[in-house]
Amino acid sequence: MAMAINTTLLFTPEAMAKVDARVIASGIPGPELMRAAGASVVACLLSSWPNVARAVVLCGPGNNGGDGHIAASLLAAFGVPVLRHGYAPRSGTDAAAASATCEHAILPLGDYRPLAGDVVIDALFGAGLDRAVGAEVAAVIGRIAEAGTPVLAIDLPSGLSGRTGRPTGPVISAERTVTFAGLKPGHVLMPGRELCGVTTLADIGMPARLVASDDPLWINGPHLYGPTLPRREAADHKYSRGHLAVMSGPLISGGAARLSAMAGLRIGAGLVTLGTPPGAVMAQSAHLTAIMQHRVGSSADLAAWLSDPRLSALVLGPGFGDLEKARDYAKVLANARRYLVLDADGLTAFAGRTGELGDMFAGETRLVITPHEGEFRRLFPAIAEDETLSKVDRARQAAALLNAVVVYKGADTVIAASDGRAAINADAPPWLATAGSGDVLSGVIGGLLAQSMPIFEAACAGVALHGAAASQAGPGMTAEDLAGLVRPPAV
Ligand SMILES: NC(=O)C1=CN([C@@H]2O[C@H](COP(=O)(O)OP(=O)(O)OC[C@H]3O[C@@H](n4cnc5c(N)ncnc54)[C@H](OP(=O)(O)O)[C@@H]3O)[C@@H](O)[C@H]2O)[C@@H](O)CC1
Ligand SMILES: [K+]
Numbered sequence: 134m135a136m137a138i139n140t141t142l143l144f145t146p147e148a149m150a151k152v153d154a155r156v157i158a159s160g161i162p163g164p165e166l167m168r169a170a171g172a173s174v175v176a177c178l179l180s181s182w183p184n185v186a187r188a189v190v191l192c193g194p195g196n197n198g199g200d201g202h203i204a205a206s207l208l209a210a211f212g213v214p215v216l217r218h219g220y221a222p223r224s225g226t227d228a229a230a231a232s233a234t235c236e237h238a239i240l241p242l243g244d245y246r247p248l249a250g251d252v253v254i255d256a257l258f259g260a261g262l263d264r265a266v267g268a269e270v271a272a273v274i275g276r277i278a279e280a281g282t283p284v285l286a287i288d289l290p291s292g293l294s295g296r297t298g299r300p301t302g303p304v305i306s307a308e309r310t311v312t313f314a315g316l317k318p319g320h321v322l323m324p325g326r327e328l329c330g331v332t333t334l335a336d337i338g339m340p341a342r343l344v345a346s347d348d349p350l351w352i353n354g355p356h357l358y359g360p361t362l363p364r365r366e367a368a369d370h371k372y373s374r375g376h377l378a379v380m381s382g383p384l385i386s387g388g389a390a391r392l393s394a395m396a397g398l399r400i401g402a403g404l405v406t407l408g409t410p411p412g413a414v415m416a417q418s419a420h421l422t423a424i425m426q427h428r429v430g431s432s433a434d435l436a437a438w439l440s441d442p443r444l445s446a447l448v449l450g451p452g453f454g455d456l457e458k459a460r461d462y463a464k465v466l467a468n469a470r471r472y473l474v475l476d477a478d479g480l481t482a483f484a485g486r487t488g489e490l491g492d493m494f495a496g497e498t499r500l501v502i503t504p505h506e507g508e509f510r511r512l513f514p515a516i517a518e519d520e521t522l523s524k525v526d527r528a529r530q531a532a533a534l535l536n537a538v539v540v541y542k543g544a545d546t547v548i549a550a551s552d553g554r555a556a557i558n559a560d561a562p563p564w565l566a567t568a569g570s571g572d573v574l575s576g577v578i579g580g581l582l583a584q585s586m587p588i589f590e591a592a593c594a595g596v597a598l599h600g601a602a603a604s605q606a607g608p609g610m611t612a613e614d615l616a617g618l619v620r621p622p623a624v
Contacts, residue, residue, distance in 0.1 A: 136336050136338050136339065136340065136341065137314070137336060137339065137340070137341030137344050138314055138315065138334045138335070138336050138344070139314065139315040139341075139344040139345070140315075140316075140334065140352070141351055141352060141354065141356045141357075142315055142344075142345070142346050142350065142351055142352075143315070143316055143317060143318050143321065143350045143351060143352060143557065144314075144315040144316070144317055144346055144348075145295065145296045145317060145318060145348060145350075146260035146261075146295040146296055146317060147296075148346040148348050149260055149295075149314070149315065149317065150260065151346070152314060152315070152339065152343060152344055152345070152346070153166070155343045156339045156340065156343050159340065159343060161338065161339070161340075163196075163227045164227050164230055164231065165338065166313075166337050166338065166339070167196065167199045167200055167203055167227055167228075167231055168203055168231075169335075169336075169337035169338050170200040170203070170287070170311075170313050170335070170337050171199075171200045171201070171202070171203025171204040171206075171207060171231070172203070172204075172207060173311055173313070173333075173335035173336075173337060174200060174201075174203075174204040174254060174285065174287055174311050174335075175204050175207045175208055175211070176335075177285060177309060177311045177333055177335075178204070178208070178252060178254065178285050179211070179213075181285070181308075181309055182252045182283065182285075184250075185213060185250065185251075185252045186214065186248070186249070186250025186251065187213075187214045187215070187216055187248065187250060187251045187252070188204075188205070188208045188213050188214070188215050188216070188251075188252055188254060189215075189216045189217075189218065189245060189247075189251050189252070189253045189254065189282075190202070190204060190205040190215065190216065190217045190218070190219075190254045190256055191218050191219050191242065191245070191253060191254065191255055191256060191257050191273065191291075192205075192217055192218070192219035192220065192222075192232075192239065192256045192257065193219060193220055193256060193257040193258050193291070194220045194221070194222055194223060194228070195222075195226075195228060195258070195259075195261045196226075196227060196228050196259070196261070197256050197257065197258055197259030197260070197261065197287055197288055197291075198219065198220065198222055198228050198232075198256050198257070199222065199226070199227050199228030199230075199231040199232070199256075200231075200256055200259075200287045200288070201217075201219075201254055201256020201287060202217075202222070202228065202231040202232040202234065202235050202256075203231045203234065204254055204256070204287070205217050205235045205237060205254075206231075206234040206235035206236075209235065209236070209237065215235075215237055216237065216240065216245070217235065217237050217238065217239045217240065218239070218240045218241065218242050218244065218245040218273075219239060219242045219256070219257060220239070220242065221239055242269055242270065242273055243269050243272065243273065245273055245276070246276070247276060247277055247280035247282040251282050251283075252282070252283050252284075252285060253277055253282050253283070253284045253285070254284075254285050254287065255284050255285065255286040255287060255290060255291050255305050255307060256287045257270060257291035257305075258289075258291045258292070259287060259288030259289050259291075259295070260288060260289065260295055260317070262289070262291065262292070262293070262294065262295075262301060263301075264301060264302075265292070265301045265302025265303070266291060266292050266301070266302055266303055266304075270291065270292075270303070271302070271303035274291070274292065274303045274304065274305055275303070277305070278306060283308045284305055284306070284307040284308055284309075285307065285308065285309045285310070285311065286305060286307035286309070286310040286311075286329065286330075287310075287311060288310070288311070288312050288313065289310065289312070289317065289319055289320070289325075289329070290304060290305035290306065290307040290310060290328045290329060291304070291305045292304030292305055293305070293319055293325050293328050293329070294319055294325075295317035295318065295319035295320075296317070296318055296319060296523055297318070297319065297322065297325075297522075297523035297524075298318055298319040298320075298321070298322025298323060298324065298325030298326070298523065298524070298545070299322075299324070299325070299523075300324070300328070304328055305328070306327075306328050306330075307328060307329055307330045308330040308331070309329075309330050309331050309332075309333065310329040310330060310331070310332045310333070311332075311333045311335050312332060312333070312334060312335070313334075313335050313337045313339075314334075314335075314336070314337060314339045314344050315334070315344055315346075316332065316334060316352065318350065318523060318525055318557065320332050321352065321545060321557045321559040322523060322524050322525070322545045322547075322557060323543065323544050323545045326544075326545065326559065349553055349554045349555065350525060350555050350556070350557075351555070351556045351557075352556065352557060352559060353546075353548065353556040353557060353558040353559070353593050353596060353597050354597065355597070355622075357556055357590060357593045357594075358586075358590040358591075358593045358594035358597070359624075361586050361587050361590040361591075361594075362586065362594060362621065362622065362624045363375075363401055363581070363584035363585070363586060363621065363624075364624055365401075365624070369403075370403070371403035371404050372403055372404070372443055373403065374401060374402060374403030374404075374583075374584055375401075375402045375403050375404070375445055375446065375580075375582075375583030375584040375585065376402065376403065376404040376405075376406070376441075376443045376444050376445060376446075376583060377394070377397040377398075377402040377404070377405045377406075377445075377446050377447070377448070377576075377579050377580050377582075377583035378405075378406050378407070378408050378427070378438075378444055378446075378447045378448070379393045379394040379397065379405065379406075379407055379408070379447070379448040379451070379576065379579065380407075380408045380429065380447065380448065380449045380450075380453060380462060381407045381408060381409040381410065381413055381417060381452070381453075382410075382413070382451070382452035382453045382454045382455075382478070383410055383412060383413050383454050383455075384412055384413045384416050385454075386452035386453075386454055387407075387409070387413050387416060387417050387420075387452060388452060388569070389451035389452030389453075389477065389569065389572040390407055390409075390448075390451050390452055390453075390572070391407070391417070391420055391421070391424070392451070392569050392572040392573050392576065392612050392613070392616050393448050393451045393476075393572045393573065393575050393576030393579070394406075394407055394424045394448075394576060395424065395573075395576065395616040395617070396572075396573040396574075396575075396576030396577045396580065396599075396615075396616045396619050397448070397576040397577065397579050397580030397583065398423060398424060398580065399577075399580070399616065399617070399618075399619040399620060400576070400577045400580035400581055400595075400598065400619055400620070400621055401580060401581075401584055401621040402446075402579075402580040402583040402584060403583075403584075404425065404443075405423075405424050405425070405580070406424065406425040406426060406427050406444075407421070407424060407425070407426045407427070408426075408427050408429035408435065408438065408447075409426050409427070409428060409429065410428075410429065410430050411428050411430045414426060414428060432458075432461045432462060432464075432465050435462055435465045435466075436465050436469070439465070439466070439469040439471065444471070445471065445472060445582070445583050445585070446471065446472040446473070446474070446579050446580075446582035446583040447466055447471055447472070447473050447474070447579065448473075448474045448476065448575045448576055448579040449462055449463060449466070449473060449474070449475055449476070449479040450474075450475055450476035450477040450478045450479025450480060450482075450575065451476055451477045451478075451571070451572040451575060452477070452478070452572070453477065453478040453479060454478060455478075456478060456481060456482040457482075459478055459479050459482035460482050460483065460486070460489075463475065463479065463482070463483075463490065463493060464493055467493035467494050467499070467500075468493075470497075470499065471499065472499050472500075472501075472579075472582040472583075472588065473494075473499060473500050473501070474501045474502075474503065474575045474578050474579045474582070475490075475500060475501070475502045475503070476502070476503045476571060476572070476574075476575040477508075477571065477572070477575075480502060480503075480504050480508045480511075480512060481508065481511065483512065484511040484512055487512055487513065487534060487535060490535055491534055491535045491536055491537075494535065494536055494537060495536055496536075498536055498537060498538060498550070498551055498588050499588070500535060500536070500537040500538070501537060501538045501539075501540060501578055501582070501588060501591070501592050502531075502535065502537050502538075502539055502540065503540040503542060503571065503574060503575055503578070504539070504540075504541060504542065505542045505543065505571065506542075506543055509527070509531070509541055512531070513527070513530075513531050513534070516530050516531060516534075524541060524543075524545065524547050524557075525547050525549065525555050525557065527541065527547075528541040528547040528548070528549035528555060529549045529553060529555055531549070532549040532550055532551045533551050533553075535551070536551050537551065538550050538551070538588050538589050538592045540574070540578070540592050540595075540596060542571065542574070544561065544563065544566075545557055545558070545559065546558040546561065546596050548589070548592045548593050548596055550588075550589040554589055556593050558593075558596045558597060558600060560600060560604075561596075561599075561600035561603060561604075562600070562603050562604050562608075564603065564606075564607070564608050564609070564610050565599075565600065565603040565610075565615075567610065567611065567612060567615075568612060569611070569612025569613070569615075570599075570603070570612050570615055572612065573599060573602075573612055573615045573616045573619065574595060574596065574599045576616070577595040577598060577599050577619055578591055578592055578595035578596075581594055581595055598619060598620070598621070598622070599615070599619065602615055602618040602619045602620070603615055603618075605618050606618050
């Protein structure tokens, strides 16, 4: 039977509990899964800390503790000095059976004092954590942090929500985390990703067909967008590869639109034109070669330009400046049924007016918005203030509200569609947080839309390819470097 890890879907703790139940119902007993989970923890510990002096298993009352008990008994069998501190399992449970396999007494949690050479196995709470940890757990978390004792977390660092990636209160900071069958949002959303340290996905013998979920939430990657990437054909000509327009700001802030336009050209749009206000045309001309210009000083100019049906996608907002004009232009674009990537000043223009924006873009989804944290808060204050919502929930609610694809940027960019599909991008390098990098992203997405990629897939691909270009650029990268390195993948 094919055993598996699922590397594309993300499983909320609720979705994973359903997987567990399905697997057990299929005839694989819970204790067998627990033994495999405990064994994978031991494998990680021994390969990462081969000189461990003491393995200290901190065990909680549930199945997370059960995995810890299995690890404790296996380590003892390997001759590793083992200590158990924590809570006894409830009698009659799988965790109680696991605990009985280990002869070391479970000492009170509060009695643990870290020593040099210790490695802590955090088996206090995993998927079942539903509130802040109590004072006794908080105190031991504090002592471990103070001593700098390395921690290997089972499933999730205790105190971290697997659903939101946020701590519920005091939280363990782990050097490594071993989780099972599939990642949870908490492993990739910030700050969870950092609190987990290096996360390993272990195969504990669940049949592949059962490691599934009906929640459309994925890690961002080619499995989502690969099949819809624009194909290169020998008979291609510039118009068949799409025409992207980027609306330029005034004289003083035209650079942002140029970055966006350059990225759109690099990602493969056949033509890219700046829609430039008359006062900035000369200045832009001095900087442009492959990118063309069209004078656009008013909504009427824009509407007339859009009579060219080949102009299929537009970017509005980077360095644009005039908020009232941004609203007017968005309306013209919506009426002309074009694809629009709305960014930066284009987003600020609709703070307090999201209802207006959603109404404009009703019907088939043609709007992508790319807010960073501050822009998201300005646009959706009620959603942003609701502490019960994860970043995925927030992006999904915003997408549904606007009938848009939302690219909620950050170290853990979330891409969400109004039909509930969502992806978390987990591998962008930290140096992507630089001035102008958002302008490049809007151009990449716009360039893919101009080439007729479906809108959610274009946003997912845009985020991934933008991150890949940044990884290639390395530390010290500027937005100019980034725009120069963006490339469509070979398909
Ligand atoms: N099922 C399977 O097949 C497999 C599961 N696996 C493992 O099981 C783990 C999930 O197990 P789980 O559901 O028992 O949850 P877990 O994280 O141990 O915590 C629940 C306990 O903690 C308690 N509690 C919660 N919050 C608390 C707080 N803040 N402060 C204090 N207490 C708190 C809660 O108590 P209660 O709320 O009932 O008072 C309950 O007793 C999963 O992470 C993985 O490691 C693997 O073996 C693979 C196979
Ligand atoms: K844990």
